Amino acid sequence: MISRRDYLALCMAVGAGSVLAPNHLWANEKKQGLITRPIPSSGERLPVIGLGSAATFSSAASAHDVDALKQVLQAFVQEGGAVFDTAPSYGASEVVAGRIVRELGISDKVFWATKLNVAGYGGGKADVEQARAQIEASFKAVDKPVIDLIQVHNLGDLPTQLPLLKALRDEKRIRYMGVTTTFPRQYEQLEQVMRTERLDFIGVDYAIDNRVMEERIFPLAIDRGIAVLAYVPFGRTRLWSLVKGHEVPAWATELGIRSWGQFFLKFVVSHPAVTCATPATSRVKNVIDNMGAAFGELPDAAMRERMAQHIQSL
Template sequence: MRDKKEIGRTGEKVSSIGLGTWNIINYDAAMDAFLYAYERGIDNIDTAEMYGDGRAEEFVGEFLRRVGRDNIFVTTKIMPQNLVSRDRAIASAEKSLRRLGIDTVDLILLHWSEPHLSLESQIKNLERLAEKGYTRYIGVSNLGVEELGIAQEATSRHEIVVDQVRYSVYDRRVERRLIPYTIERGITIQAYSPIERGAIIGDPVLRRIGEKYGKTEVEVALNYLITNPNVVAIPKTEKKERIDLFVGAMGWRLAREDIEEIRRRVESRYSIEDLEGES
């Protein structure tokens, strides 16, 4: 499947659809699903220290041993409270690496920003993890344009390569400012909750558009996101039979008129007021 996107300006290319690991219930079933996804060309996985209290990272570690570390681009995330000091950041990253069973992760993100903690110092501590060789690249999550600008200013040797944010056909707030901003600056958006945790299933507009292409609403919803040049989506499933819908979102693109129709007719769950000042 040749549908790949560069992460930031790193030169690293990953499949336009990756896999998330939040809220896995049956890890054995999930392993079957992830192995199948790998066979079908999905090569990037998102996890976090907080998912399943570390169990998700252990799962990803086992997956890496099965498919070969170098074949997967692994993203993990550190909670803001673990980035308040250099020592805490190092201890946290070491625990993540131990669970993952590797020496270096591909990308570590600040999971979200806490208003009462200094964003600059968290980013500096994140950068120290790259300097120590614990991660190849750094990035952020849940940051809007202003905070992302502050994060970028706080770096000295490592660029912010990713902002991972909520983005779906039902939540298009990031389209207004964040996507244009990140395109201009060579930052990749990793779209989380891209199928709204299953809520897009049965959407009549997506379904009808999909009929033209022989695609389902899941494939249309994911394809809509990756029509943006810098967006990679990271849906989650632990069911092997649902992987085909993620894979089927790649390798083609919705026509301009269908993208416009989604913008016009698929109702956003957020009001226009929410857009102001949002990411």
């Protein structure tokens, strides 16, 4: 294992704005230093950085760019990643990724997190048979007898869809269940279901410039023992636009940060309520860079505020 001094020197050599695959000088340190968090309902530990399949991943899947996504998923697992977040509504992502995972022989290394919602975004009623059909399509896509996690997407018709997930969990066809939303108008409803249902997970939007979850949702998740998947940790493209033309501050190297992506991700996963952040990408260099945030040190409360204030000053 190389010393921390040598590791930081290597990070400086790589440069804050570049992304290179890890080499033999620090591979052993990375392997032993993977940051994980427990799922409160079971104690099972997950790496704090996952992989999402919306946005560019979905675009690549829809364009049938299988080779690119195969490289992404292979690099993701090689770098220590596990949580793959997808949904039937993400175009071809679920089907394409399921096929790739099987072809690569990494099914046992991927924590498969998908979603259920046939109610749509307008608050309509879900058809039970359609919902069951969507669930079975997800099982077919992943081709495993047990799916790790299914969540009701955007709180779609919970009275209809949540009981289906409860039954699947009771039958041990899924290991965990939960709900998601990235819509502020649904936050109050999210709080209500967190208080009244035995959820294993929630999935919500959270970023260094979007900290609403810290006020009520995160404290409630800690109190209720619910794992949190942090979605859109880059604010979709918002944060990239904000930092364009700016260098990562030198003091961030204290945490082993060598890119803006790692800066944003380390902030997100340093909150004690967050189990895993799931940035989406279709590029190998990005997935390797993102996974770099799962190693080294995480910011403490004082450093978190310094990081947030720095972003606010840009």
